[in-house]
Amino acid sequence: SPAFPQDFFLRRSMNTVSRVIRNTGFLYMKMGITMFVSLYTTRLVLNALGVDDFGIFGMVAGVIAMLAFLNASMAAATQRFMSYAEGEGNREKQRIIFNISVVLHLAIAVVVAILLYAAAPFLFGHFLNIPEGRIFAARCVYWAMIASTVFSMLGVPYEAMLNAHENMLYFAVIGVLESFLKLGAALLVVHVLADKLILYGVLMAGISILAMTAMLVYCHRNYAECVIAPLRYWKKGVFREMGSFACWNFTVSASSMLSEYGVGIVLNHFFGVALNAAQAVAQQINGQTMAFSGTMLKALNPVISKSEGAGNRRLMLRASLSGCKFAYLLMAVFAIPLILEAPGLLGLWLHSVPAWAVLFCRLQLARTLMEQLFLSLGSAIYAEGNIRLYTLVKTGSGILFLGATYGFYSLGWPPFMMYVAAILFVTVPGGLLALSICVRRLGLSLRDFSFQVLVPCLVPSGATLAAGVALARICPQLSPVPVLFRTCLLLGAFLLFLWFFSLNARERGTLVFLLKSVCGKIQFSK
Secondary structure (H helix, E strand, O other): OOHHHHHHHHHHHHHHHHHHHHHHHHHHHHHHHHHHHHHHHHHHHHHHHHHHHHHHHHHHOHHHHHHHHHHHHHHHHHHHHHHHHHHHOOHHHHHHHHHHHHHHHHHHHHHHHHHHHHHHHHHHHHHOOOOHHHHHHHHHHHHHHHHHHHHHHHOHHHHHHHHHOOOHHHHHHHHHHHHHHHHHHHHHHHHOOOOHHHHHHHHHHHHHHHHHHHHHHHHHHHOOOOOOOOOOOOOHHHHHHHHHHHHHHHHHHHHHHHHHHHHHHHHHHHHOHHHHHHHHHHHHHHHHHHHHHHHHHHHHHHHHHHHHHOOOHHHHHHHHHHHHHHHHHHHHHHHHHHHHOHHHHHHHHOOOOOOOHHHHHHHHHHHHHHHHOOHHHHHHHHHHOOOHHHHHHHHHHHHHHHHHHHHHHHOOOOOOHHHHHHHHHHHHHHHHHHHHHHHHOOOOOHHHHHHHHHHHHHHHHHHHHHHHHHHHHHOOOOOHHHHHHHHHHHHHHHHHHHHHHHOOHHHHHHHHHHHHHHHHHHHHHO
């Protein structure tokens, strides 16, 4: 009957929403635990290692953070093909994609290992500014990170498989266990008498390898697509398509990784390890606040790819706009109070705040907030598949950012210019490019983006920033109680502005329904 398709697609849409909400809930449970454990772990490690060794670890072991970004980017690309095939309902094609992905990432892991090995003599012999007595320890951390990185790259196809199946519960369990293992490593480092930097670096690498091993074992036991037989499951057309996509994606991911990690080396070259400690603190805070949006997008991205695979471009664009909006809001609800109250909050968190850490933290958060406005547009471009222009411009902007930072420092400009360069040469061009491609090629309405993303995000942000400036003039004290009190006030103000200016009637109704459901379950359990 004519009513059947409408009823069918309504139920399908509600199932999609329920699945995204459920998976997001699993990931937020994981994040709520790991965030506090990670922040406490950072405090323990900073106190145990000291500012210099913590700066060395943040710089040398920062390669693992940058390559973790590379892994996540490659996993997202592989997950795009797997989710697309699942949207088509093609199980055989998923096995082909998995086997091709294994071969591709094995080749990438070998190339990256060779490059990192070849770069070591130059880094430690000529460029890095490390105290003479700590070079051996820094080298040990570097070799441990290489081993962990190679193993992590081999696990990318399995991470993509979990994403494609939207199995966020397993991610949550493994993430919580990994965070507690890292806490245990930090406690061990505090109490041992051995070289704390070497021990901590080896333990961090071992924990990453252990977590990836658990993912490999789980996927082979639970998913029929995880069959390593490249001679049997191989198709030249799929290989060419995935190879081209992977090469373009690897190019932009590698350039982003090298520019972000390279800027830490440039910072070290001009200013020493103390500034790397400030950068590491800023990255830690940025990573924790960005986890709120990243968690939601991890559950949403498979829906974007599956919608495109099923030929539903309208649903794909609607999901992308929702991703941009809520990625920004979920990060801003914590990032904006942190930006306003950074001096007091960093003082409460750390016994001794490294020089420049407050300004670095504020600029890094501001940059990442700007990126959230366009984040899911990149997912839409990847779902569509034609990423050549997007990756070329992103690659060029990453190289330009690194060169501009080196030029600024050579002219004697202050350390914070690396964040200014990142905003001017990476964040703004990348966002405008993604928007332009989505408008011209995917049929996105510029009016929809303006009124569904920009206005709901920027209005509560501007109002909260104005309230924060006014509040700082009324009670400027830096004692613990006023700092926490002002932070809670700003958080409440942003949530209030968000409720009235950012959420439409349907979103407010959904939120109220979910809160009533959760409260009802809690009362029933009591």
